[in-house]
Amino acid sequence: MAPSLEEPEPVSDVIENPLKSKPQLVAPEPEHCPGPESEQAGKADNCAGCPNQAICASAPKGPDPDIPLISARLSGIKHKILVLSGKGGVGKSTFTSMLGHAFAMREENNVGIMDTDICGPSIPKMMGVETETIHISSTGWSPVxxxxxxxVMSIQFMLPAKDDAVIWRGPKKNGLIKQFLKDVDWGDMDFLLVDTPPGTSDEHLSVNSFLKESGIDGAVMITTPQEVALLDVRKEIDFCRKAGIKVLGLVENMSGFVCPNCTHESQIFRATTGGGAALAKEMGIPFLGEVPLDPRIGRSCDYGESFFEAFPDSPACTALKGVVRGLAEQIGIDAKLVLPDD
Structure with missing residues (x-):
């Protein structure tokens, strides 16, 4: 066993091989500019006389040389699944943690979770490994x-204290995501789940560009029933289509409240425009199911426990298993190879 990083390096020193960043220009990009990262940057006719010409001409061009290294590192992972939403607070990390536990219920499955929410990493807390640190071996970083x-792999394991804020710009965050893929010894795995922050920006573009060559099965969309959440999910679906990411399906989270005592279900976030099912039909994507709001889910995440093992009779647990089986069908595998027989 390699030694633990008992004294983690300062977060600002973690990135040793950052993603190629856009060159720092001395003047705004003029009209008809081919773009500072274009193969014609600094060489096109429109570049003549531009103050940025020398900068653009000397900037690195072409594909990222680390992409083949990432593909080789991830060659032993059978299925790679993104968990997206576009909207914050709909339960992406909660769903990712429960999906990880669900896949791992079958002992033959090897499962990894990569937390790409750099500024708000919550997966380690939900998985009960918040106080762990990363180990380094001759083959790279070892997941916790x-x-x-x-x-699990998360930036939380690198922070000197659990309450320390990560205040980084895009290139720094992208560089860490690259290290999670290139330097982590994921080994042979059946599933790699990628938890993402809200939005359609740096982290999402990086994950897609780094994983595209090695293959992504697709993305699972998470929403809540109200139109405020559906608005952002529509944008995330549009992002996936423009980025060439298959949408495996949509899950409506917190679709109702289940009383732990009487198991009666009440509508808390009542759908005003049809909820997740209507959105899935509108956008032409599979609807994987509805998961009710059960306060014991939050309790399980707070204590880092598996909700499936702690409350197997919960209606939310039954709904989640249905979602998992539907997801298995979308990625083309037998549901019996994902969840053990009840």
Whole structure:
């Protein structure tokens, strides 16, 4: 076993190989500019006389040389699934953690979770490994193992204190995501789940560009029933289509409240425009199901426990298993190879 990083390096020193960033221009890009990262940058006729000509001509061009290294590192992972929404607070990290536990219920499955929410990493807390640190071996960084077949990687493991803020610009965050893919020894895995922050910006573009060559099965969309959430999910679906990411399906989270005592379900976030099912039909994507709001889900995440093991009789647990089986169908595998028989 390699030594633990008992004294983590300052977060600002973590990135050693940052993503190629846009060159710093001395003047605004003029009209008809080919773009500072274009192969014609600094060479096109429109570049003549531009104050940025020398900068653009000397900037690095072409594909990222680390992409083949990432593809080789991830060659042993069978299925790569993104968890997206566009909207914050709809339960992406909660769903990712429960999806990881669900896949890991079958002992033959090896599962990894990559937390790309750099500024708000919550996966380690939900998985019960918040105080762990990263180990380094001759083959790279080792994921933090929640169980024998469930590993996690997050920036939380690198912070000197759990309450420290990460105040980074885009290139720095992109560089860390690259290291999570290139330097982490994921090994042979059946599933790699990628938890993402809200939006359609740096982290999402980086994950897509880094994983595209190695293959992404697709993305699972998470929403809540109200139109305020659906607005942002529509944008995320549009992002996936423009980025060439297959949408595996949409899950409506918090679709109702289930009383832990009487199991009666009440509508808390009542759908005003049809909710997730109507959105899935409108956008032409599969609807994987509705997961009710159960306060015991939050309790399980707070204590880093598996909701499936703690409350197997909950209606939310039954709904989640249905979602997992639907997701298995979308990625083309037998549901029996994902969840053990009840």
């Amino acid at each position: 193992w929640v169980s024998d077949n469930l590993g």
